Amino acid sequence: MAEETLSRLILEQLSSIFKLDENMQTLASKLEVLSCQETDINSELKNAELLKGKKRKREVENWLKNIEQKRSEVQTIEQELGERRIFSRVKYGKRVKKMIEEVEDLVQQGRFPEGIMIDACEARVNLLPTSRLVGETSQRNLEKVWASLMNDEVFSIGIYGMGGVGKTKITMHIYNRILEHMDPFDSVSWVTVSQEFSIQRLQNDIAKAVGLDISDEGDEKRMAALLFEGLKKRKNTVLILDDIWDHFPLEKVGIPVGVNGCKLIVTSRSLDLCHRMGCQAIIKVEPLPKEEAWMLFEEKLGHNKAFEPDIKEIAGSIVDKCAGLPLGIITIAGSMRGVDDIPEWRNVLEELKESTRQGDMESDVLPILRFSYNRLRDLKLQLCFLYCALYPEDSYIERKELIEYFIAEGLIDGRRSRQAEFDLGHSILNKLEHSCLLEDVKGFRQDRCLRMHDLIREMALKITGASPRYMVKAGRQLRELPDEAEWTADLEKVSLMKNEISEIPSATSPRCPNLSTLILRENPLERLPYKFLLHLRSLSLLDLSHTEIQILPNSISDLECLTALFLSRCEQLIYVPSLAKLKEMRVLDLSYTKIKRVPQGLENLVNLKRLNMHQTWNLETIPTGILTRLTSLQQLILDYSSEYVWVQAEELVSLRHLEEFEGQLNDLDCFNWYVKSQHYRGLNSYSLQVRPDDCLNRSAYIENDDKYVKEVRFANCCLTGGGEGGVPLFLPHDIQYLEINECQTVAGSLLDVISPLNNARELKACAVVHCDRIECILSSPSSSSTCNAPFQSLEKLVIHGLQNLSALYKWGRGDVAVPLNGTFSNLRQFEIIGCPKIKKLFTRHFLQHLHNLELLYVWECKQMEEIISLDDEEENENAAMYECSSSSSDPSSSNSPSFDSTAISFPRLKRLSMQQLPELKGICKGAMARDSIQSIEVIRCPKLKRLPLSLHPCDEQHSPTCPLEEIVIDDKQWWESLEWSHPGQKNLLQPFVRFY
Template identity: 50%
Template sequence: MVQSNDPFWHHVEEMKCMYCGHQFAKDTSISRIKWHLSGEKGHGVAICDKVTEDVQEAAFQAMHGGNKRHKSIASSSNVNDNAISTTPQEQNNNEVDNLAGDAGRTQAPDTMGQALERRLEEFDRWLMEDDIDNGTGGVVQPGAGASSSGGLTCNTNETPGDAVPTTKLVGQAFEDHKKTIWSWLMHDEVSTIGIYGMGGVGKTTLVTHIYNQLLERPGTFCHVYWITVSQDTNINKLQNSIAKRIGLDLSNEDEELYRASKLSKELTKKQKWVLILDDLWKAIELHKVGVPIQAVKGCKLIVTTRLENVCQPMGKQHTIKVEPISKEEAWALFIERLGHDTALSPEVEQIAKSVARECAGLPLGVITMAATMRGVVDVREWRNALEELRESKVRKDDMEPDVFYILRFSYNHLSDSELQQSFLYCALFPEDFKIRREDLIAYLIDEGVIKGLKSREAEFNKGHSILNKLERVCLLESAEEGYVKMRVCLLESAEEGYVKMHDLIRDMAIQILQENSQGMVKAGAQLRELPGEEEWTEHLMRVSLMHNQIKEIPSSHSPRCPSLSTLLLRGNSELQFIADSFFEQLRGLKVLDLSYTDITKLPDSVSELVSLTALLLIECRKIRHVPSLEKLRALKRLDLSGTRALEKIPQGMECLCNLRHLRMNGCGEKEFPSGLLPKLSHLQVFVLEEWILLYQRY
């Protein structure tokens, strides 16, 4: 896994090779840069012919686990390449400041400061390694590219994967399914395995156990690839996901047929592999994607889906239906998650058994319900819970998944509005997205969900406490990425935390957001243009269009949404133009995130967004002009990091009397106006090139 201190970032400047001048795409991984520098052909990367010998050898060894180049195989495409570093998912941009215990520190621009700035810049670059890929890639589980040799000659350029955290299997049927799937994997005549069942029944948990078992038995397969497909997939997106896992570059190929041909050829060379497609929503024709499952002996495809008919068109295969667990198994799971230390009176126990039965044998529902009731001993609360569950079941829409009314009960029983609003905010991110805790908490602070605290440290502590509570009631999952970042304030390593939502829980959250038309969530939906005018209702409060391919917002769009507080357009990398009229009737906007877009100018109408508390333009590398900020007196966070083309510091910054967080590292304008800092009386965090200033004012 690439970390922020990978030394090979020093050989590129603004994604351009310092030796031959080769220009890399902005989302290029560090591993492709290493192949470029290594001089070894056959990896779909242009080779640098001007790199020095010592750097070339170092890059070669980095890609081969420290093994030196053998003269007879130098520049050969047939060498074993077992230890390539791969990149983590982009979790949007890095929040570089952690203020715990760092009030009032100032760092001078010495050697340490310069090194830190390089770390910040490289961190921004690799954060763009995004498995969402702005709607063109897939979401990959931790440790998704696994490989092992075990006596086989396996050409691989994936890092050996790590076991994926999972819950234990519940019930004899799950154990039987696990043994059956494993036997099919070992059988040469079985190429495709379909696993289907209703949402929340445990399909992904079952396959996660299989995945981990494959990792524990090296030599069984050379490679194991895991891709979470999601509802909005198409052939192009799936091709990109698979290509990224196997180290194939399809960025210069647009024709679906030729992309499929390249994928098929590369997968054929990979020998024995297992490809897991989790949560497939519609049938796919494997040959159109480029998966040569029938042509390559010893290779396997595992598919999980809610729909049996998704499995049928994919050729000769074996299928398993995952059924709900029995009443006895559901009760055992319920008691386990409730906590064995919770003593239930006989009367409460009988009610609790009825509550467990209401979960319809769906493990997700049982686990979530038990977490909600953990610590409750009053029989009246248990009776009330059972009555509410039964009433919710009666009101349930026939089109809703069976588990929805259980999840809705857990949401309704969150202790306060702060928890509920924080939970709903998570649904604004794309499906299966691993959300960096720091990013999510920053949004919650920006919008005012977390408020009334004096310091940024206190706000983030509160945010982590909220997310921990949501994890404890099983409405969020921990999703550690396992890499280490540079913690600027303390100059020490700190593990980063992530959360994610089960797709059913996210669906339920979106349903709540859409009630009374208060939310529009189309994150990662592959949109090429803005939603139509009829969808921008006056009751909208939050809109998430992040990670799409929207190219422009024309003057014909001027939505009247006076209550809109959050607008997330982050990650629309093709977005170049926003008409001035777009923001004219969005005067209640608090959070505006246009990070990682290609806009060249911020519309002048942004100057009138007087309620704005956060303006985020991270890595808007082509933006030249930001209008006056004089009227934005409520602004608390301004992030201009990576705005390399910015010609001038925005006017009116001296009026930002409530600004607490200002980040300008990598900003095109190098001169910071003298006398400005004292006017920013509430500033707590300031990042400007090599200077990293941390303030704490009470």
Template identity: 45%
Template sequence: MDNLLESVASLFPDLEEMTDTLQRKIELLKSRKDDVDEKLQNVACRSGIKRKREVEEWLDNVENIKKMFETVEQQVQQSSGFRHVFTRQALAEQLERMTREVTELLDQSHFPSGVFLEVDESIDQLLLTSQPNGQAFQQNLNDIWTSLMDVSVASIGIYGMGGVGKTTLAKCVHDKLFKESTFSGDVYWVTVSQEFKICNLQSVIARELKINFTCENDEGKRAAQLFQAFKKKERFVLILDDVWKQIDTCKIGIPSKMEGSKLVITSRSEEVFIRMRCQKIIKVNTLSEQEALNLFWKTLDSDERSSEVEGICKKMVKGCGGLPLALITLAGSMRGVNGIHEWRDASERLKESCMKEEDMEIEVLPILLYSYQRLRDKRLQRCFLYCSLYPEDHLISRDVLIGNFISEELMERRLSWQAEVDQGHAILNQLVRACLLESDSDGKLKMHDLIREMAIGITKDNPRYLVKAGLHLKELPEEQEWAEDLDKVSLMCNSIEKILPGTSPKCPTLSTLILRRNPLRLIPDCFFTHMCGLRTLDLSETKIESLPNSISDLEKLKALFLKSCDELESVPSLEKLKELRYLELSSARIEKVPQGMESLTNLKRLSLLGYRLKMIPTGTLRRLAHLQHLQLPDHLDVPIKEVETLKQLQVLTCRLNSVRDLNRLINSRRNFKTLYFYDITVGSRERDILRERSGRAKFLYFGEKGLMKSSLDTDKNMLPQNIEYLCFHSSGLSGCLLDEFPTLSSARDLKKCQIMMEDKLECIMRLEEEQKSRGVPFQSLERLDLTELRNLIGLFKWEAVVAPLPPGTFSCLQSLDIYECGKMKKVFPQSLVHNFHNLEELYVVDCAQMEEIIEDDKNEGADITLPRLKVFCLSNLPQVKSICKGKMICDSIQHIWLGGIKNIKEFPLYLPLLDDGQLSHPPSLRTIAMKINAKKWWESLEWPHHNAKNVLQHLVKFEFYGTYDVSSAQPHYF
């Protein structure tokens, strides 16, 4: 029998390959969505333009398909093995259907009247960094597109000087390919940069192709594996951006002139394409004078148009030589300039800057330098130059960058950590507005390579930096490069495994040394001997096993970063490091806190999230009176008596033993600074995968036995006033949630609440004739997840027949998920529907005694309206007989998922009438999905209008194995 099943299995499609293909397309779709989101946000911020409804629907559809894929991917993983061959066949059919849907979304063919293109065009007219829509640009775009569609052209080169817009043009092609079905979404973008190695480039391409190398260190075998992966694609486009020298595509594993393949390359040098024998070479020229002036005014975003100002602008624009980067950067630096005198002064300063730098390599650099000088604020200049310490084309997290600004003391000192973070965001926003930093859709930042080149040029003098980041170095720079007057050295993201014995750079003024993300294992003890001025040492993400004892003598050290040093087992004494403010030891293998840590009385930030740490000596935390940021692992008992004495504490990650300790912590904060962010576990946490520890949440998790109290405890349970996320998991929650935590009545910031496996909980709130609560419970709650609550009878428990719900309760709720709540018989009554007017998603799954979704408590059979409902899912509800008595009016409904509700005789969805009197489905409705075995039930449904079923039939999808069925879906953790 097993052999038979194996033979059958061999006949079915490769499910894993289909999943990978779909995942890649979804990643492409996500990239496109992120791009659209970013552009729309930029426009909305500047002009107040709102998104069109069709675009909102497209964005929602992208999110929905992503969620569906996550569920199917789990099912694929669970169906491995030949015994699941028939299940896998059903999954294969689902994957095919989803792939078609994703392709449709990429093509945007379902948008009426080309609405997406209209939005893009309106955006391009407003974006500060938009592509120059000049005649030459459009001609280049048309030439590239013609070549891509030409079967005889396999390779295209785009060249031009730095800052002329090569990458902008390539990105435009990249985005346009997503709309084109020719290449089925097999479009890959790889940034090469000036310094690259074959193995690194192979790794980047492999990530794009979603493959893992079977032979990690053999470039030849890796190339063969990449070649085979490309050959499996019928048609594909590979875009290599920012190529500086000839690349041997065969050594990389890129097919040469393979039918259906296209290689697009951007470079500053035409010579690169000649050597690589590109079949089509296109030069990107600078803008014409009028196009340059238009781009300048668009970026400046100013109504100041006096004739004299226009004359000055023309001179300034002429000096930019038609380079878009120079125009955008210069205009960005001039935003907010008012009055003719300031314009004249700016023009003179620019002229002087260009005269001084006339010997610079590229004409644009003096203009970029002038934009830097116009910052004037020393804080902005220091923070800008610090960004050059990162590798070329590196995406930098805002949070990480701001943390560095704080630890490096590049900004003004503020009294609180939150105030310093706000200052950091303000500085970054100013640098983005000045066009000296670029921001992507996720908020991450990067420097254009020319702007980085300008910044590094500045730091060759004062301040003096040595920057060799991301250059694949295997050894430290030569001794002569370690000048005595160096201020900062960045060697991050290299391949340095060891520092040779006897190495001891003479850098007495060096303040910052960054060696993070190197496979570094050993540092000789003499290495730090002549670095007596060192203030910041970053060894994060290295393979260091032990630190040299000489670190103990760096008495001016203020920041020591050892994050994710997962081989680090020992740290020398820190007793003499009295100036230390920041100590990061997360994910290290240390079992004991470093010796002398109690002496670090100036410490502001301490992170000890190490899974092997055994204890924190009594009295240690009490002595760290200036702590603002404290992170401790969940497996350690926190000494609450010490934590509650920390007056300056503003960020806290830890586990507390009991709700009594939580009450003590909350009470102590009333006399000190408020906790801006916290991630606190009460009780034990068995599933640490619930959420990432970002350090930015206001999150409280009650785990197993978290609500247990002794017989002597009489205090009521307390919650922080500013709590945002709340989770209960087998904590012992009983009776009524609001009775257990009365302060929820005034929790105005609570956004998400999840309650899981609480066997004693009966309801969320009790309704009485005279409400005891003076506040409005759950007034800001956006998401409520209820999972495996065996005794939950409902959201509400009535103590009086006509008890009202306080106005505003649940008024912000967008998502309500109810899973495996076996005693619930209704979700909420018709009389309270108006409280749920913002509900967008309603999931009711595996509730054995559910009888009616919306109870007709008034016995009127009146219609109900849920004006924002988009997703409606009912699954495995064997006792349910009715959704609601009247019609359910949901004009915004997009997806309906049904399964296991065979006792429902009538589906109450309201169908509107068109102007011609014809019946229509709700305008936003996309799918009505159910299992294939529900087909007979669907056919038997009664409809108030004889044509209703025909109107809806084209939206109905019957699935074999739950693409839309969420009966096996897991709760949404946050």
């Protein structure tokens, strides 16, 4: 029997080898069909967005993203197949077969029977974050603008006033008021106009704001025509252009003011500009009167106690000097927080009088802002503030990125650890924020960012026009380098980031002996001439990241003062010259480059603290012995997607100052040795991967939003567990994320494989993927070494592609009938996907452990019949009660089955998603209480006959406290055929139905 099984396996493997090329052709063919479908959908989207005022559905966006991801996966397989061993071809054969099915699924999904668009006005738009208006004057200004906007004969409104009088804030309130009421408007869009704007940039910004895609158009006139047509179709729309510095013809941009109810609001500092823009109504935003200025000052100062009389008199004089300008008042108040000393208040008043007397700046508000800068006192704090001006106007600056710059520039005092340097960096940024010189904002994915008000940036640039001397031409869409005459000898920092510079003439050789910082990032620069760096011998920071450079010039090798070289996302870069002489180097970032070898002389960089080689896919090896020479390393990030790049545990342990590590160990013995060395205890973050063979594992199955900074991944390993004849698996005690991907196991229970998990008290997330021998996640304590409740701290659990998983847990029939108390007690998100053998997920008894569950996803489980079932004891009890009730002649007998009427409770469940469950017949017996449920999703579950939702008083009252937001389904006929427990239940739930 064993020989037959072995023969069958060999035949299957040989079949996979011989059919791989054929399957790859099939995959390519099906991908071509999908690409054609994608092209048609994109054409339809573009037409509908431009001409019909529509917006694409979120599911369409997701579908397009999935296609791009699938295309990338196919390209990766094609690139890596060439030089693989036979065993790997077997693995790829299985993967290719699965990808054929996935591409076919995408083709089916792309039919969109319910359409691909919604009305633009249906898309949810968030309110702008803004503080309340202080005083009657600001409120009056707001009402003036609103009255003009509601006037049917006025289509263009100009709002002007001296810098810093709150034009933007008033306009933000107008924007929010339109969103909250809409009538008589159908939509509103906001665009901030940069000081260095161009017509094409403005056209793209407006198109993005209103949901149009004209990025493929390069011609300005064609873009104007498309934008005009798209805006005209929307009808009754309001377009807000904030902070215009220069006038421009509206028709040149493509703004159809007055056509189909399209209205325009512009803000500017200039009355003349409002006239030249053709504004029909013009409102001047007056400075705040004395009383309201004082109210604003008190609010921003944050005093919790009454002013002493002498201080109040001085503070009143300081507010008077601000001339009713809100930005000046806010900035001064920020600089005076916590000051209680009368002499210091008097000194501040004298300094403010002096700064406003000098009249060395164009606007009345700039001397006030300059005073707040002077109040910083600390020189390094001032330099950190000025550094922010190197970014383009209106940039959202990531705090982490900014602190990295501060550290590389030496603006942060040397600390013993990288963590201490980051803590100091955050402290510096907090001080600048509290002084109101920087504004805290939320960036992409809600990252903490900072923004510099355009007036404050203007003040900073005026300061850097003298000493220290900066040249800042960031974000101006320059196509050429500034003239050589602008590269003066006194320059210290140059920022040309985010431009369109693709070429630097080979003869260009600026003579700037004092230049320490050169930022050329985010330009399509293809080449850096040898002579360009020849006379920049004081250069300490060079940032070429996000450029198209392929080869760095050898002149870099002579920049002996260089301390930081940023080359991240130079995705064409294949060559870096010798770094042997750059012994002052502290930071080297080579992430996302195509280098094949580490730069020559890397071992000489004995002062190097940060080395980043993340996603250097082409890197062939890291020669043994190099890392042990880099004894100052605090951060080491290596590519763990390559089968060639891994580090020996002994080398890793030799790095005594290391605080952050990401990389790959070559086998389980090496991993166990490293964990037992306890070296990881000194790391603030780590991402360790063990992958002894080549397999496609390039991304985590649980999205990491920097919440989990201590991660371990096993890919293609043989995890035998600590049982008889097995190798025990040692895990770090502070592990937060664990992933087990395509691993062979002996034990049928995950708990038996990772029994040392008992010591991992901080594990927050776990993903188990494509491990075919695992039959359950939890097993009886009698069959494992676990004596305490497992997974006590776990918040997220992902189970994906376990072909033989038949139950979530299999517990013994002894004294313990259910898992130990505390098991899964903190679980908030549970996903089970592609597990074809499991029929029932939870039992009622098990629910007591899931009282914190918020998100439940059950997808693609072919035999799943019920989400919440009765265990054997409950089934027997229920059957006995049913038999008893059947023999009773009284239909209303109290012996009727109790479980049918008992409400099941997930007290914190917010979303329940069920997709592609062809055998699902029920969610649970009885009703499911929905005190917290916001969303239910049922896609391709044809046998499900009822939604067991208990009625709630808010259904009838439409109470705003009712949590239910949507029931998402894909089949109207399925909805109509559902059975309901109570009359009228369908009608009560109908308003929540959304079609997928």
